[in-house]
Amino acid sequence: MPFEPQEDDIAIIGIAQTKAHERFDGPEVVMIMECVNTLLSDAGIERNDVGFTIAGSCDYLSGMPFAFVSNVDGMGAWPPVYESHVEMDGAWALFEAWLRLQMGDIDVAMVVGSGKSSPCNAREVFHLQADPYVVAPLGLDPDALAGIQARALIDAGKATEADIADVVARSRAAAASNPNAQLTGAVTTEELLSEPYDMAPLRAHDVSAKADGAAAILIARRDRALELSDNPIWITGLDHRIESHHAGLRDLTDSVSTRQAAAGAGVADGPVDVAELHITHAHEELILRDALGLGDATSVNPSGGPLAGDPVMATGLTRVIEVARRIAGGEATRGVAHAASGAALQQNLVVVLEGGG
Amino acid sequence: MAELPDIDFTLEYPYTRTTGPIMGPFLTGLRDGRILGTRVGDRVICPPVEYDPSDSSTVGPENLVEVGPAGTVEGWTWVAEPTSKHPFDRPFAFAQIRLDGADTTLLHAVDAGSIDAMSTGMRVVVRFNDERLGSVTDVHFVPGEEPPSAPDVDPEAEPVGIMEHVIGVRIREPLQPHRVAFLEGLMDKKILGQRSPADGKVHVPSRGYDAINRVSMLDAEFVQVADRGTVTSFTEITPVQYHGQTETEPYIRCSLLLDGADTTIGGVDIRDIPIDEFKVGLRMQMVWRDDITFDDPDNRGFGLGEEVYERWERTGEPDVDADLLKEHNF
Numbered sequence: 152m153p154f155e156p157q158e159d160d161i162a163i164i165g166i167a168q169t170k171a172h173e174r175f176d177g178p179e180v181v182m183i184m185e186c187v188n189t190l191l192s193d194a195g196i197e198r199n200d201v202g203f204t205i206a207g208s209c210d211y212l213s214g215m216p217f218a219f220v221s222n223v224d225g226m227g228a229w230p231p232v233y234e235s236h237v238e239m240d241g242a243w244a245l246f247e248a249w250l251r252l253q254m255g256d257i258d259v260a261m262v263v264g265s266g267k268s269s270p271c272n273a274r275e276v277f278h279l280q281a282d283p284y285v286v287a288p289l290g291l292d293p294d295a296l297a298g299i300q301a302r303a304l305i306d307a308g309k310a311t312e313a314d315i316a317d318v319v320a321r322s323r324a325a326a327a328s329n330p331n332a333q334l335t336g337a338v339t340t341e342e343l344l345s346e347p348y349d350m351a352p353l354r355a356h357d358v359s360a361k362a363d364g365a366a367a368i369l370i371a372r373r374d375r376a377l378e379l380s381d382n383p384i385w386i387t388g389l390d391h392r393i394e395s396h397h398a399g400l401r402d403l404t405d406s407v408s409t410r411q412a413a414a415g416a417g418v419a420d421g422p423v424d425v426a427e428l429h430i431t432h433a434h435e436e437l438i439l440r441d442a443l444g445l446g447d448a449t450s451v452n453p454s455g456g457p458l459a460g461d462p463v464m465a466t467g468l469t470r471v472i473e474v475a476r477r478i479a480g481g482e483a484t485r486g487v488a489h490a491a492s493g494a495a496l497q498q499n500l501v502v503v504l505e506g507g508g
Numbered sequence: 509m510a511e512l513p514d515i516d517f518t519l520e521y522p523y524t525r526t527t528g529p530i531m532g533p534f535l536t537g538l539r540d541g542r543i544l545g546t547r548v549g550d551r552v553i554c555p556p557v558e559y560d561p562s563d564s565s566t567v568g569p570e571n572l573v574e575v576g577p578a579g580t581v582e583g584w585t586w587v588a589e590p591t592s593k594h595p596f597d598r599p600f601a602f603a604q605i606r607l608d609g610a611d612t613t614l615l616h617a618v619d620a621g622s623i624d625a626m627s628t629g630m631r632v633v634v635r636f637n638d639e640r641l642g643s644v645t646d647v648h649f650v651p652g653e654e655p656p657s658a659p660d661v662d663p664e665a666e667p668v669g670i671m672e673h674v675i676g677v678r679i680r681e682p683l684q685p686h687r688v689a690f691l692e693g694l695m696d697k698k699i700l701g702q703r704s705p706a707d708g709k710v711h712v713p714s715r716g717y718d719a720i721n722r723v724s725m726l727d728a729e730f731v732q733v734a735d736r737g738t739v740t741s742f743t744e745i746t747p748v749q750y751h752g753q754t755e756t757e758p759y760i761r762c763s764l765l766l767d768g769a770d771t772t773i774g775g776v777d778i779r780d781i782p783i784d785e786f787k788v789g790l791r792m793q794m795v796w797r798d799d800i801t802f803d804d805p806d807n808r809g810f811g812l813g814e815e816v817y818e819r820w821e822r823t824g825e826p827d828v829d830a831d832l833l834k835e836h837n838f
Contacts, residue, residue, distance in 0.1 A: 177684050178716045178807065181724045188722060198722070214519045214679030215808065224719035270515070270681040274591050279675055283523070284531050285555040285644045288673055290593025291615055295602045298585025299615075306583070306628050351586040351623060399604060399613035400553070400561050403583070 153484075153507030154385050161252050162376035162383030163504070164259075165194040165369035166472040171333040171362035171460025174269040179213060179365070183225025183265050186367035190261070194369050194379055198227040201369075202257030204234050205248050206265065207241035208464050211276045213267040225365075226263055233257070240264055241366055242429070242467030242490030242500050248370060249389055258375040265365035266464035273361050273463060280493055282396050293494040294358055297432035298350030300403040300495045305352060307404045310437050312352055316343040318433040319356050319458060326455025333360045333460035357433040357458075364462025366469045384475045384504050390415030391500035396493070403495055409442035412501040413487075421505075423449045424483035427470035429491040431457055438496065439489060449487075453477065467491065471502055478506040510801045512683055512691055517804070520676035527671055529569045530558045535668040539642040541659045543576040543634060545610045554610040555644075578633040578653050579607035579614075586623040592678070595645055601626050605649060618649045625651055642668030684807050686716045689730055694816050695800045699735055701769055702728040709770035715809045733768035735794040738828045740765050740772050740836040744783050760786055764820075765836045772836050775811035778820055789827035792820045 156162065167189040169175075169182050183206075191198060204226045210218045219236050233251070237243045241264015248260040278292035304310040320340050326332035338356075349355045370376075376383040392408035392415070394401050401407075413419070426449050430436045436451065445451060452458075454473040457466045467490025474486035485505045492498040527535055530546060534556050537544045545554030546567050553561070554575050560567055584603035590596055595617045603626075604613035619635075620626050632649040636659040640646035683691070686702060690713045693700035701712035706721035710731050717724050742762035747755035760778040765771075778786065795818045802815060 174681075176682070177686075177724070177726045180715070180719075181717050181726060184717060184722050184724060211519075211677055214517070214677060216519075224717065225722070227722050228719060270679045271677050272591065275593055275677050278593055282555075283525060283673065284527070284535070284671060286615055287675075288643055288645050289595055289602075289615070289617060290591055291602055292591065292593070295585055295587060296615075298587075299583045299602060299604060302585060302628070303583045347588070348586060348623070349588055351588070353585070395561060397555070397557070397561075397612075398615055399555075 154387055154505040156373045156385055158373055159253055159255070160373045160385055161249055161370050162373065162380070162385045163368055163471070163475045164371050164376050164380040164383050165190045166475050167193070168331055168366040168465070168469055168472055169364045169462070170331045171360070171364050171462050173333060173362060175267065175363035179218060179265055179267045180221055180225040182363065182365040183222055183263055183367070186263065186365045187226055187261070190367045190369050196259070196379060199230060201259050201261045202232055203248060203251050203260040204232055204263070205236065205244040205260070206263040207237045207239050207244040207468070208265050209238055209276070211271070211279070212273065212463060213270050222265060226261060239492055240467035240490050241465050242471060243391070243492070245368060245370070245468060245471060245502070246389060246391060246500060249386060252370060252372050255372070258372040260370050262368045262370065262468065263365065264465035264468035266462055267363045268361045268463040269363050277494070293431065294350050296398060296494040297358070297434070298353045299398070301353050301432065301434040303403040304434055304437065309404055310434060312344060313340055314437060315353070315357060315434045316340040318436045319343055322452060322455045322458040325453050326459035329454045329459065331460065332455045333362050335455065335459060353432060353434070359431040359457040359461035360459065362460050362462045364465050366462070366465040366472055368468060368471060382479050382506070384478050384506055386502060387505050388416030388418070388501070388503035391498065393493070393498040396497065398495060404438070406438050406442040406496045406499060409439055409489070409496065409499040409501065412499050413443050416501040416503045418443055418487055418501060418503055421485050423485060423487050425450045425453060425474055425477050425486040426489065427454060427456065427473040428452055428489045429457060429467045429470050431461060431491070433458060435491070435496055443487060443489065443501070467500065471504070474504050478504055510695065512688060512802055512805055514680065514682050515806060516680045518676045518678045520674055523673045523675060525671045525673070527668055528558065530556050530567070530572070532668055533569060533572055535642040535644070535671060538644065538646040539640045539665070539668060540661045541636055542574050543607060544572045545575045545607070547571045547573050551611040552609055553612045554607055554614050573609065575609040576607040576634055577655055578631055579605045579610070581618070581626070581628060581630045581632055582606050582613050583628065584618070584626055586626060595648060599623070603632065603649070605632055616647070616649055618651070620651055643671065681807070683805055684716060686714050686726060687805065687807050687809060690714065690809070691802055691805055694812070697796050699733050699766060699812070700730045701733050703731050704728065710768060711771045712766055712769040712773060713809045713811070731768070733766045735766070735796070736823065737764040737766035737769070737792060738833065739763070739786070739788055739790040739792060740833045741788060742786060763837070764792060765833065773811050775813070776820065777814060780819055781822065787827070788830045788833060791823040791825040791828065793823045795819050795821060
């Protein structure tokens with residue numbers, strides 16, 4: 152049965168993304184402009200028609216304090232509107248925009264995620280998300296905790312190194328049809344397993360390819376969405392949950408917060424044709440498939456996913472775009488987008504999208 | 509002409525954090541040779557927590573108990589290529605260590621020498637570093653059971669009430685093409701702007717985009733503007749003496765609209781014109797430095813710095829009507 156939207160329901164009415172650039176030789180603002188201009192012209196609206204703008208980004212990546220303020224230039228600072236920012240992936244900006252539109256006083260919002268990670272070593276930035284007293288001073292970064300998590304999976308008998316390599320091989324093959332991907336091409340599991348360890352049992356190719364990039368989404372309340380779009384993609388569920396920042400208090404072989412968010416978003420209420428998962432380390436796909444209850448009928452990361460291109464701070468929002476694009480294109484009718492934040496899948500956001508209505 | 513260097517700097521912030529009733533004793537313990545956990549219900553949690561993870565109720569310091577010094581590795585990874593933030597500059601393991609007497613694991617570094625020395629279930633034991641400041645980095649772990657020798661402890665030392673942590677990230681990137689053009693122009697004693705393809709206005713210095721019309725200017729035409737212009741706004745800065753401050757005397761910081769430009773340059777410092785003679789509308793001429801080099805260029809693109817000019821002088825031309833400059837305040 153097609154989804155029947157109510158007055159307060161919210162739909163995606165436009166999507167745009169840049170390539171996952173290995174290095175973009177210009178300001179982050181220009182990448183944002185590229186997305187925003189495409190977004191507005193495709194939707195056939197003016198910047199003045201947008202009542203709320205919000206972005207997700209991280210100033211540490213480009214080493215520019217208040218870069219997030221300059222980024223507003225990319226979205227259009229004039230005329231002034233309700234404006235917000237999260238120092239998180241753009242997927243969490245989408246969450247705030249989705250809440251904001253439910254207040255009912257404005258009906259269109261623009262959401263941006265952007266990042267220039269090429270100037271830094273992301274590992275030297277993101278260990279700062281860890282507990283500042285007992286973990287961050289050790290420099291224990293997400294890649295290191297991912298190595299510990301991957302070994303926990305193997306020790307628990309839930310995965311093998313070959314299973315992890317299979318995720319990479321599938322990602323590279325799928326990315327061949329994604330013009331925005333950074334890493335594509337056929338590799339075999341055997342070839343991948345012959346590479347040296349980096350964060351054993353992980354290898355360098357098990358870690359996402361960090362990129363410069365931006366992504367943007369336009370969302371609207373039901374009536375305005377139906378006016379502006381012939382093919383709105385409805386957000387039928389959206390939830391996010393977080394686990395302890397003490398890894399020792401978590402079961403690293405499961406993603407409890409993903410299970411909770413999936414239940415909150417209603418993932419199991421219908422078939423899932425497509426899922427895009429925010430995995431920055433290959434083994435995370437195995438944990439998330441289980442936590443989201445995805446079976447063989449679901450196409451997982453048909454874009455290649457973040458392993459093939461990880462525009463940090465836009466990567467989670469890009470998952471939403473990839474699912475929406477496939478529903479809009481008729482390849483799927485219902486899909487799930489997932490975004491993650493923190494080390495070893497500490498925090499997880501789940502969006503359910505449906506066409507029709 | 510001198511070569512422009514790539515951008516390469518380390519952005520640092522010094523953090524000082526109070527430690528509180530649980531972290532304070534834990535960090536003091538590491539400095540003084542013991543490891544503490546907290547008893548929470550029927551579990552001992554290490555590193556210690558100030559709250560019960562199951563219901564968030566407060567866990568007070570009366571629940572602190574000593575654990576270790578040895579423990580069991582429950583999970584680990586081998587760091588083949590350490591980052592600059594890691595505790596060792598040679599390969600080592602990060603491990604989840606369940607210390608004897610504890611029910612949860614502590615994340616820490618094991619100096620094992622080789623990945624072949626690591627396995628899940630192995631025994632490790634703490635080592636206290638010679639220099640200890642009351643930080644989690646005061647210790648590391650090694651394979652085996654042999655207890656650590658008692659470290660030298662200053663019995664007079666105060667408990668650790670503050671934790672200092674300098675965080676920093678090294679930033680390296682090439683100068684973007686529009687910045688290269690602008691800075692090379694300055695070394696050639698030319699001030700170059702870029703003409704917006706949207707409305708023809710000349711932006712000096714260009715940021716690589718036109719924010720008003722929301723268009724990229726990465727490929728926009730370069731235009732030379734004058735080294736002479738009009739003051740559009742200013743303030744007098746009285747230097748506050750903070751760490752890293754090099755200014756001692758009050759000075760004027762102003763914005764100028766150069767002849768031929770449609771945007772102002774900000775951050776121009778004036779040190780030899782009395783404040784009571786300075787005003788919006790004043791006509792100014794830049795006096796170039798002889799040798800212009802940029803040791804520390806950036807992609808941000810504000811203003812013209814003192815590496816470019818000796819000073820700005822009054823031209824003696826009549827002032828421009830301040831009303832005509834209202835659109836160019838900043």
